[in-house]
Structure formats: C-alpha cells, structure tokens
Amino acid sequence: MQTLTITRPDDWHIHLRSGAALQHTVKDAAKQFARAIVMPNLVPPVTNVEQADEYRQAIMRHTTESMDFEPLMTLYLTDNTSPEDIIVAVDSGFVKACKLYPAGATTNSDSGLTDIENAYPVFEKMAELGMPLLVHGEVTDAEIDIFDREKVFIETKLAPVVKQFPNLKVVLEHITTRDAVEFVNEQGPNVAATITAHHLLRNRNDMLVGGIRPHLYCLPILKRQEHQAALLVAATSGSPKFFLGTDSAPHAKSKKEAACGCAGVYTANAAIELYAEAFEMMDKLDRLEGFASFHGPDFYGLPRNEQKITLVKEEWQMPKHLTLGNDKLVPFCAEDMIQWKLKADQ
Numbered sequence: 001m002q003t004l005t006i007t008r009p010d011d012w013h014i015h016l017r018s019g020a021a022l023q024h025t026v027k028d029a030a031k032q033f034a035r036a037i038v039m040p041n042l043v044p045p046v047t048n049v050e051q052a053d054e055y056r057q058a059i060m061r062h063t064t065e066s067m068d069f070e071p072l073m074t075l076y077l078t079d080n081t082s083p084e085d086i087i088v089a090v091d092s093g094f095v096k097a098c099k100l101y102p103a104g105a106t107t108n109s110d111s112g113l114t115d116i117e118n119a120y121p122v123f124e125k126m127a128e129l130g131m132p133l134l135v136h137g138e139v140t141d142a143e144i145d146i147f148d149r150e151k152v153f154i155e156t157k158l159a160p161v162v163k164q165f166p167n168l169k170v171v172l173e174h175i176t177t178r179d180a181v182e183f184v185n186e187q188g189p190n191v192a193a194t195i196t197a198h199h200l201l202r203n204r205n206d207m208l209v210g211g212i213r214p215h216l217y218c219l220p221i222l223k224r225q226e227h228q229a230a231l232l233v234a235a236t237s238g239s240p241k242f243f244l245g246t247d248s249a250p251h252a253k254s255k256k257e258a259a260c261g262c263a264g265v266y267t268a269n270a271a272i273e274l275y276a277e278a279f280e281m282m283d284k285l286d287r288l289e290g291f292a293s294f295h296g297p298d299f300y301g302l303p304r305n306e307q308k309i310t311l312v313k314e315e316w317q318m319p320k321h322l323t324l325g326n327d328k329l330v331p332f333c334a335e336d337m338i339q340w341k342l343k344a345d346q
C-alpha cells in the first residue's frame with residue numbers, strides 16, 4: 001500500500017469560530033495540524049490581547065493533551081488599533097500576527113480598515129517588532145468587478161505598503177490569481193502567501209456550470225482555470241514563499257443554501273488529504289512536506305514540528321454532512337471519493 005509520511009503540518013489560516021462550533025472545528029484541525037493561525041473575525045472581532053486570550057482559552061477547553069494542538073492567535077486591525085496595541089500583542093507571546101480586512105471585503109469584516117493608510121503607524125511598529133501582517137487582499141469599491149478585486153488590491157493597496165515597509169513581514173492570504181503568484185514571486189523574502197486546498201482543486205466553472213454550487217462560494221471567489229493552474233504551479237514549486245493555509249470557514253448549511261448565501265468553504269476535516277490530491281495531480285507529492293510543514297514556520301520564525309503524520313493511499317467517501325453546533329455543515333467535496341486518508345493513531 002502506498003503511504004506518505006511527512007512532518008506534522010500546520011494551518012496558517014483557519015476560522016475556528018466560537019461557541020458550539022468549537023467542539024467540531026478544533027477537533028478537525030487538531031487531527032492533522034500541530035498549530036493553526038486562528039482568524040479573529042468573530043462577532044465582535046478579536047481586536048485586543050484580552051479578547052485574544054479569552055478566545056485562546058475557549059479553544060483550549062476543546063483540546064486534550066493527546067491532541068497536542070496550539071492555537072496561534074491574531075488581532076483584527078481596525079481604524080483604532082494603535083502602535084501600543086502591537087507592543088502589548090508581541091509581549092503576550094501568544095499573538096503571532098495581525099490581520100487586515102478591508103472594511104466590507106468578506107465575512108464579518110465590517111470593523112475592518114476603511115483606509116489602509118490609517119494603519120501605516122501600526123505597520124511601522126509591526127515591522128520594527130517582527131509581527132507579521134496577514135492580508136485579505138481584495139478591494140471593496142463597488143465599481144471593481146468581483147473577479148478583479150484581488151488584482152486591483154495588489155496594484156493599488158499592497159504594492160505601496162510593501163514598498164514603504166520593506167522590513168514588514170506580509171502574508172497575502174488565500175491567493176487566487178496568477179497576478180498574486182507573480183507579485184509574491186517578485187518581492188523579497190518578507191512577502192509570502194497562503195494557498196487553500198479548494199483554490200488548488202476547483203475553478204469558477206466548477207462553481208457555476210450546470211447549476212450554482214453554493215458550497216464552493218468563498219472569498220476571494222474562485223477564478224478561471226488558468227489562475228488555478230498558476231496556483232498549482234506555485235504551491236508545488238518548492239518556493240518557501242508559498243505555504244498551507246486552508247481558510248477553512250464553516251457556515252451552517254442553511255446559511256449557504258440561501259437566497260443570499262455566506263462565503264466560506266469547510267475543508268478542515270480532511271485538509272491534508274485534499275492538499276495531497278492536488279500535489280499528486282501535479283506529480284509533486286515530494287513537495288507536500290515543504291509546503292505543509294516547513295515554509296510556514298520558517299517564515300514566521302517558529303520551530304518546525306517534530307512529530308510525523310502518515311497518509312495512506314486508500315479511497316474513502318467524504319460525508320454528505322458534518323455537524324456544526326446545532327446545525328448541519330456541508331464539507332468541501334461532500335459525497336466525493338477522496339484518494340488519500342490520514343492514518344489514525346499516529
């Protein structure tokens with residue numbers, strides 16, 4: 001039987017949510033990942049260290065020692081975040097990054113930055129203290145087409161930040177375009193990107209041809225096939241600039257299958273298996289470990305994990321539904337056959 005053993009991976013972008021959802025999301029993530037960068041877009045958002053500490057403790061209540069899972073916390077930048085807040089965050093030891101949402105860009109981003117320049121004094125402090133900036137890279141201008149919002153953000157918002165703060169570590173999160181790949185490749189080692197499994201495995205035709213599939217709707221939205229191809233090349237290139245970030249973002253089935261459905265795809269229950277499928281498709285399974293387990297900690301300046309996980313080439317069927325608190329949750333690839341399986345009892 002074909003097996004693949006790699007260093008235990010980390011997820012550098014996940015939404016664990018809060019309350020009853022945590023009993024499912026934490027277990028799913030911890031099954032495979034040793035650490036996860038936890039997104040702060042709760043309602044209300046996690047904007048200071050006290051809130052991050054409370055959230056961290058809520059997550060930890062759903063872990064056991066044998067799970068050996070560490071949530072890495074983030075702060076949500078608002079127009080009111082100050083450079084002093086960054087000093088306190090760095091001192092906390094458990095806040096590992098700050099997250100920039102342009103106001104209105106995505107789920108729960110209403111308190112995001114109304115103008116990126118408002119945060120320049122904060123970026124300066126982050127650069128000085130080595131705190132990474134994580135970016136949801138889409139403009140929100142009504143006149144910009146939704147399929148162009150990442151590209152326009154890079155040109156008009158991100159490029160000036162990177163130029164002004166060459167020492168700032170920046171992660172362009174969940175990239176979806178060839179333009180993003182090229183931009184990241186052109187920058188120095190302080191600029192990196194995360195790539196989701198769903199953007200590697202699907203494109204906008206999968207979402208829209210033959211009927212609209214709400215469970216593939218996420219932000220940034222799936223793009224055309226040529227962009228998917230560029231992401232596959234980047235992820236499997238071996239470049240340390242690209243690493244694993246699932247952007248697993250659960251929404252109840254009823255909130256997705258609705259006249260105005262929420263954005264977000266749930267992959268955490270089988271993320272590493274899904275990435276393995278993408279890497280196998282490119283005949284680059286040997287590059288999975290770098291992408292999933294090395295490039296992220298190296299960029300963040302954290303130690304690589306020591307434990308291992310094993311994947312087995314064994315077909316299984318993705319469930320039709322999972323549970324999210326009192327609701328149903330439809331996972332990515334629901335009812336599809338998956339080719340790789342994480343071996344239990346590692």
Ligand SMILES: NC(=O)N[C@@H](CC(=O)O)C(=O)O
Nearest residue numbers: 015106107218219249263264
């Ligand atoms: N990716 C998504 O489509 N949704 C995320 C927010 C985000 O990461 O932009 C969510 O929180 O639901």
Ligand SMILES: [Zn+2]
Nearest residue numbers: 106136219220
């Ligand atoms: Zn986002």
Ligand SMILES: [Zn+2]
Nearest residue numbers: 015039247249
């Ligand atoms: Zn996200």
